[in-house]
Amino acid sequence: GNSVTQMEGPVTLSEEAFLTINCTYTATGYPSLFWYVQYPGEGLQLLLKATKADDKGSNKGFEATYRKETTSFHLEKGSVQVSDSAVYFCALSTQGGSEKLVFGKGTKLTVNP
Amino acid sequence: EAGVTQSPTHLIKTRGQQVTLRCSPISGHTSVYWYQQALGLGLQFLLWYDEGEERNRGNFPPRFSGRQFPNYSSELNVNALELEDSALYLCASSLGVNQPQHFGDGTRLSIL
Numbered sequence: 103g104n105s106v107t108q109m110e111g112p113v114t115l116s117e118e119a120f121l122t123i124n125c126t127y128t129a130t131g132y133p134s135l136f137w138y139v140q141y142p143g144e145g146l147q148l149l150l151k152a153t154k155a156d157d158k159g160s161n162k163g164f165e166a167t168y169r170k171e172t173t174s175f176h177l178e179k180g181s182v183q184v185s186d187s188a189v190y191f192c193a194l195s196t197q198g199g200s201e202k203l204v205f206g207k208g209t210k211l212t213v214n215p
Numbered sequence: 216e217a218g219v220t221q222s223p224t225h226l227i228k229t230r231g232q233q234v235t236l237r238c239s240p241i242s243g244h245t246s247v248y249w250y251q252q253a254l255g256l257g258l259q260f261l262l263w264y265d266e267g268e269e270r271n272r273g274n275f276p277p278r279f280s281g282r283q284f285p286n287y288s289s290e291l292n293v294n295a296l297e298l299e300d301s302a303l304y305l306c307a308s309s310l311g312v313n314q315p316q317h318f319g320d321g322t323r324l325s326i327l
Binding site: 134136138143144145146147148151153191193195201202203204205206207208 | 219221246248250257258260263265270271273305307312313315316317318319320321
């Protein structure tokens with residue numbers, strides 16, 4: 103079946119540090135890949151997406167590249183801020199009309215000043 | 216543009232009761248999705264509605280049900296509540312098939 107595996111958290115960084123959150127997936131066909139972010143007490147916000155191999159999604163300084171050969175979609179940011187503290191979820195959506203998102207377990211990021 | 220709105224924001228029920236959660240999608244979105252975010256279980260897909268029809272269902276018992284109205288808003292009904300139904304219930308909407316899903320802030324349901 104389809105699944106997403108994220109690196110276990112929590113991750114604690116100092117402001118301006120480099121961030122990588124690893125995400126790998128297993129899927130039939132050609133899934134679309136997403137990163138969502140959840141701030142405390144809120145729902146999920148779409149951070150970025152990629153719909154085919156070698157696509158790079160980017161938003162708010164975050165980037166992730168769809169790597170079909172390694173079935174990965176790692177999230178990166180060059181310089182994190184305290185306001186980036188949140189839980190980050192990697193997700194996939196398969197084609198063919200099933201239209202459900204399959205999520206990883208989430209990675210909690212804390213950025214200290 | 217108003218986002219996905221859910222009501223109520225918090226709800227406390229007891230075992231055996233029934234509950235209805237409501238969701239209004241972003242204007243122009245025809246698909247609505249429901250997810251359960253329970254502690255320790257992560258985000259689990261519940262239901263997908265499109266154009267008033269149930270299109271897909273996750274691995275949940277039949278006491279979880281819902282519907283979508285002609286204005287594309289949706290309800291999630293849970294009967295015979297159990298303690299393990301305590302969770303954050305998230306609604307999302309999209310423009311349709313293969314379009315990104317946008318989430319509301321959720322309804323936090325606590326079962327005593």
